[in-house]
Amino acid sequence: MYMKEVAASLYPWDLANQTAEVCVDNLVKHSNVNSVYLVGVMHKEKRPLTSLFYTLDPVRKYYLPENSRVYYYVDPEDFSNTKMKPDFTEREFLKEKDWLDDLIRCARDKGLKVGVEISHTFYDTKKAAENNPELLQKDIYGKAIDKFFCSNNPDVHEYMKALFLSSVKHHDVDFIQTCMMLFNEGKAVEQPWFLKEKDPENRLGHLLGILRGGCFCEHCGAKAKAMGYDWDKIKKVLKELADTANSVCHGNIEHIMDNHLLLGSNLTDAGFLLENPSLYQWMEFRMKCITELFADIYQSIKAVKPGVEFRYNNYLRFPEYAGLDFKAVKDYVDSIRDSDYSEQTGAKDNFRYKQNTILKIRRGIGCEKPIIAAFACRPNATPELIKESFKVLSTLGIDGLSLGHYDGSTIELLDAVKDGMLQAGMELCTK
Ligand SMILES: [Zn+2]
Secondary structure, eight states, rough: EEEEEEEEEHHHEEEEEEEEHHHHHHHHHHHOEEEEEEEEEEOOOBBBBSSSSSOOOOOOOOOOOOOOOSSSSSOGGGGGGGSOOOBOOTTTTTTTTTTHHHHHHHHTTTEEEEEEEEEEOSHHHHHHHHHHHEEEEOOSSSSSEEEEEEEETTHHHHHHHHHHHHHHHOOOOOOEEEEEOOOOOOOOOOOTOOOOOOSSOOOOHHHHHHHSOOOOOOHOOOOHTTTOHHHHHHHHHHHHHHHHHTTTTTTTTTGGGHHHHHHSSSSHHHHHHOOOHHHHHHHHHHHHHHHHHHHHHHHHHHHHHTOOEEEEOOOSSSGGTTTOHHHHHHHGSEEEEEEEOOGOOOTTTTTTTHHHHHHHHHHHHHHSSSSEEEEESTTTOOOHHHHHHHHHTTTTTTOOOEEEEEGGOOOOHHHHHHHHHHHHEEEEEEO
């Protein structure tokens, strides 16, 4: 089968330590890569993520990035409608260079496709929590949710739009990709202690988990009311349900029997939604907000560069619990990268999750738009697992592959990409 793209991510510090040429040459030579992108706004996360030390970096053993810095030029004028302003690196070895333009220059020299990624958090989360907690999502009890910004807050909404717009307006990129965090999806509610055997799927627990998520801020309230929702009723009903969901961990004794009867039962998640139309309405409201956000970002970048590709990098197990509905956003994305890395955990489910997720996305966005399947080329993945993964992927109608990630990889694992493609009958075809 034909692959349009084999993509790989690079970080500014990879380029600084190894040079763009060395990174890109390694990727082309060992892994057939024909598309590279800079993780240009990166959250605070130790690199490499899944191994202790770098294997390909001649300068550093590991690296601790700053919180959500922008590593390339954006125009301050683009941010005039929001009080949020981008932060740039303060690290000496990264200052004074536009890392996106550096990668673009190298990619263009070698005839590759090139892009930029805005990662999970697009603004300093610690600074926001300390100075502007109103930018963050609120849970049903009014508590700010760490790291999750509310896109219904006009400052956040404008900032997001400006960041995407400024990135494509001032740089010669073919695509802009994002795994930005959407509505906080909470945390699954545990099944009660007395069940002899737990259900590994725990579907009802995952649905109830979103009652621990967001958002219930004033901006969401105003927007929901303007859209015709009975926000006060929704909040009242969901507070009761949240008390039931949280009764065990919060020691809320009044709701503990409700919790045990509900989670001990085999009521389906659909059954629970039928009982609670307010929960459905809140989920529908969130879905409409995320669709509108995607539409706003999509239309604003297309207005300045019609040919630029907008790619969502899906990392969510249950996108609908974060407000993302692939059918609803299909007109506002050009492609989806599915960020599954089963290979690094031994693919114990025999790639079932990877398979299910790719089909779910295909069902949502249709056959016209490309799906780029990610895979792990870092420990504990092995060359054998990568090859096995490609054989499964070759049956799923994908359009491309995407390495996760070069910075944790080894030459042996990079070579497995080329070999795996050959063995799975995947051929690069850029037309
Ligand atoms: Zn909100």
